[in-house]
Amino acid sequence: MTSRTDEIAAGLEETRERIARAAEKAGRAADEVHLVVVTKFFPASDVRILAGLGVTDVGENRHQEAERKAAECADLGLRWHYIGGLQSNKAAAVAAYADVVESVDRRSLLSRLSRGAGERGQSLDVLLQVSLDPPDREGRAGADPGDVRDLAAEVVATDGLRLRGLMAVAPLGEDPAAAFARLARIREDFLVEHPEATVLSAGMSGDLEQAISHGATHVRVGSAVLGERPTVK
Numbered sequence: 719m720t721s722r723t724d725e726i727a728a729g730l731e732e733t734r735e736r737i738a739r740a741a742e743k744a745g746r747a748a749d750e751v752h753l754v755v756v757t758k759f760f761p762a763s764d765v766r767i768l769a770g771l772g773v774t775d776v777g778e779n780r781h782q783e784a785e786r787k788a789a790e791c792a793d794l795g796l797r798w799h800y801i802g803g804l805q806s807n808k809a810a811a812v813a814a815y816a817d818v819v820e821s822v823d824r825r826s827l828l829s830r831l832s833r834g835a836g837e838r839g840q841s842l843d844v845l846l847q848v849s850l851d852p853p854d855r856e857g858r859a860g861a862d863p864g865d866v867r868d869l870a871a872e873v874v875a876t877d878g879l880r881l882r883g884l885m886a887v888a889p890l891g892e893d894p895a896a897a898f899a900r901l902a903r904i905r906e907d908f909l910v911e912h913p914e915a916t917v918l919s920a921g922m923s924g925d926l927e928q929a930i931s932h933g934a935t936h937v938r939v940g941s942a943v944l945g946e947r948p949t950v951k
């Protein structure tokens with residue numbers, strides 16, 4: 719029987735190879751692309767195994783689960799990325815443990831994130847989540863591309879928040895390469911005004927190659943490393 723550690727080590731190695739191959743194909747250095755392992759639905763014991771295998775960054779998308787795991791794994795020195803939908807009334811609490819909030823998509827979150835960061839006594843890295851969905855898509859997450867410029871300016875003007883870049887998810891039912899090509903153009907405009915905010919978080923288990931070919935600096939990979947998630951929500 720293979721142990722959970724062996725299983726995770728194999729998924730991790732395969733994912734790191736995929737990243738290296740995609741970077742090479744895009745003419746980029748493999749160390750330009752950072753791996754964030756998405757640990758949602760998986761136990762804190764898996765997070766501990768990941769840290770032992772050299773993973774430095776983990777992603778979570780549900781506040782209560784993330785808060786609990788971050789507390790259980792506080793000794794590991796990991797960077798916690800919050801990548802899920804954010805309710806305004808939870809934003810300050812998320813800023814208490816997250817090192818990066820990748821899913822900032824509206825202005826009303828900013829003062830609460832700022833308050834949470836202030837209470838913690840450190841600044842909070844922020845990515846703006848850009849929607850690549852059509853405007854009428856049900857359950858659309860992320861800011862409209864046309865709102866990114868104003869939202870970025872608001873983040874820069876907010877105490878305790880550091881604008882680091884953009885995040886996006888490729889829409890279902892569209893070729894991810896086409897979606898990430900749109901994202902690359904949005905990012906080009908964004909970088910003119912915010913040249914320091916170079917992070918581009920894009921690409922998951924199914925489309926990390928396309929994301930890397932369009933400039934992703936961070937890929938968020940869950941199932942390819944950890945296996946299928948339990949389907950219950």
Ligand SMILES: *Cc1c(COP(=O)(O)O)cnc(C)c1O
Binds near residue numbers: 779802921923939
């Ligand atoms: C779950 C999730 C991922 C990881 O998805 P996989 O397909 O398991 O790699 C990446 N990004 C976000 C925003 C997610 O919610």
